[in-house]
Amino acid sequence: MTIDAQQQETFTIGEVAERTGLSVHALRYYERQDLLVGPVQRTSGGRRIYTAVDIDWLQICVKLRESGMPLADLARFAALVRQGSGNEDERLKLLDEHRQHIEAQIHALEECRALIEWKVGVYSKHLRAGTATGLWDPGHGP
Incomplete structure (x- = not known):
């Protein structure tokens, strides 16, 4: 399939719900919250129609949300993308801040894992x- 055919x-x-893992309700919510980079097209009967570009964007959104990006940051990122070129530094800053947040979470989880492994x-x-009977039992004497 050519790129033009794929985009059409x-x-x-x-x-789209099946391909992205989002529910139909979530897709409508994303649209209402301006989380998409383009307007969702409609048929003459008013039914939503999406393109491969919409699906690609939604898959990015899913990963950003799964990684803990707040909806407000996702909406900001989508707005920057909709604005077009010229704001790439802002997009990079937003994504880099989120990456740093994720790295801090990973570090904290690694510390938790180390404690659990020790335990x-x-x-x-x-x-x-x-010798496990009474191990760390506050009601059991030494």
Whole structure:
């Protein structure tokens, strides 16, 4: 399929929901919140029709939301993209700040994982040794 044919192919809201993992309700919400980079086209009967470009953008939105980007930041990013060229530095700043936030979350989760791994090791050691009864039980004396 050529790029022109791909861009001209249209999809129903149900097909877009299936391809993006968003519900039909979420797609309508994204549209109302101006999270899309272009207006959703409609058939003469008023039904929404989407393009491959819309799906690509929505898949980016899904990943940004899954990574914890607030809707306000996503809306700002979409607005910048809609404005066209000339604001790439603002887009980069927004994405870089989000990346830094994610890296801080990953670091915090790695610290949590290390503590849990240590705790699992302690419990495993005591269970193998038969000394786990009362382990960290505030009602059980030393």
